[in-house]
Amino acid sequence: MKKFLPLLALGLLTGCTTILETGDKLERGLTPPDAVNYATTKPEGGFSTQLNDNRIGNKVELLAARKSKTDGGYTRVQFDLRNGAYLRQTINVSFEWLAADGTVTESQPNWIVTPLEPGALTTVTATALKAQSAECRLRLISR
Amino acid sequence: MNKLSLLACAVFIVGCGTPATYKDPQGRELVVSLDKVNIQDFATAGSQMLQSMISSPSFSKGAPVLQLGSITNDTADNFDTALLLSKLTVPLVNANRVTLLDNDATANAARATSGSNANVPRAEYVLKGKILEDRSNAGSTRQSSFVFQLTLVEVKRGVAVWTEEKIVTKQGTKNAVGF
Numbered sequence: 181m182k183k184f185l186p187l188l189a190l191g192l193l194t195g196c197t198t199i200l201e202t203g204d205k206l207e208r209g210l211t212p213p214d215a216v217n218y219a220t221t222k223p224e225g226g227f228s229t230q231l232n233d234n235r236i237g238n239k240v241e242l243l244a245a246r247k248s249k250t251d252g253g254y255t256r257v258q259f260d261l262r263n264g265a266y267l268r269q270t271i272n273v274s275f276e277w278l279a280a281d282g283t284v285t286e287s288q289p290n291w292i293v294t295p296l297e298p299g300a301l302t303t304v305t306a307t308a309l310k311a312q313s314a315e316c317r318l319r320l321i322s323r
Numbered sequence: 324m325n326k327l328s329l330l331a332c333a334v335f336i337v338g339c340g341t342p343a344t345y346k347d348p349q350g351r352e353l354v355v356s357l358d359k360v361n362i363q364d365f366a367t368a369g370s371q372m373l374q375s376m377i378s379s380p381s382f383s384k385g386a387p388v389l390q391l392g393s394i395t396n397d398t399a400d401n402f403d404t405a406l407l408l409s410k411l412t413v414p415l416v417n418a419n420r421v422t423l424l425d426n427d428a429t430a431n432a433a434r435a436t437s438g439s440n441a442n443v444p445r446a447e448y449v450l451k452g453k454i455l456e457d458r459s460n461a462g463s464t465r466q467s468s469f470v471f472q473l474t475l476v477e478v479k480r481g482v483a484v485w486t487e488e489k490i491v492t493k494q495g496t497k498n499a500v501g502f
Contacts, residue, residue: 251383290366309418
């Protein structure tokens with residue numbers, strides 16, 4: 181029995197690095213799939229949010245959305261995100277562009293994996309390809 | 324009876340596999356491979372390259388004439404580099420942000436026989452690049468990094484006016500599904 185104790189301790193220590201990951205997997209197994217969340221710029225400035233997965237609201241703060249024009253007149257946006265948790269997180273972002281009348285003009289065909297260090301500010305930027313793209317809709321999922 | 328039981332068990336085990344289903348190629352349930360560039364890696368690198376490229380002064384106004392140069396695949400994986408280039412050219416052409424030269428032999432022959440006097444525009448820029456890989460491991464954990472490099476060369480001056488590098492890194496012990 182005494183021979184097994186150090187082995188058990190070693191096993192526990194080795195396993196320490198994966199405890200968080202396992203916990204995360206357990207949590208994810210018990211909860212529904214991650215819903216997509218939105219932040220959309222407004223014509224008058226600022227942004228509106230649609231939070232469909234409350235867990236992301238506890239983890240990530242959306243601090244600001246800035247909108248500007250490039251030299252060619254195309255809309256460019258920047259969203260400032262902050263990881264308010266004590267753990268490193270990974271979120272995935274994607275952009276959709278809307279015309280002034282609300283119709284979708286462009287969609288990004290993939291998710292961009294965005295690591296967020298604890299407390300760190302991260303800025304995600306997108307530039308429209310079409311001149312009629314006026315507003316930007318940021319799509320976020322927590323994993 | 325024992326043989327029958329074993330056979331039943333074998334059939335049961337074989338039947339446990341996941342049947343093939345269609346997946347959204349832009350979704351989050353795609354296979355992530357450690358030993359090859361996945362379709363979503365091209366999409367990720369391509370869209371980030373595109374965003375960087377359209378922010379360069381060369382693309383700030385009008386629709387510059389672009390010719391595609393060579394993209395060297397310097398990885399152990401065999402794939403068509405058009406998988407990366409299309410992620411840039413498709414949105415740029417469809418948004419009328421570039422005039423893309425097409426050197427297709429059939430199209431050239433058809434133009435010659437049609438007696439068209441229209442001038443073929445001269446390339447202002449050439450897009451070239453390289454895809455590299457780096458692999459390492461620590462114990463059973465494997466890591467693969469695929470490096471996507473693109474350069475935009477201004478033909479008139481022969482100088483690079485935009486260049487970008489994006490790295491897609493994947494780490495794990497085995498291939499998986501999802502992010």
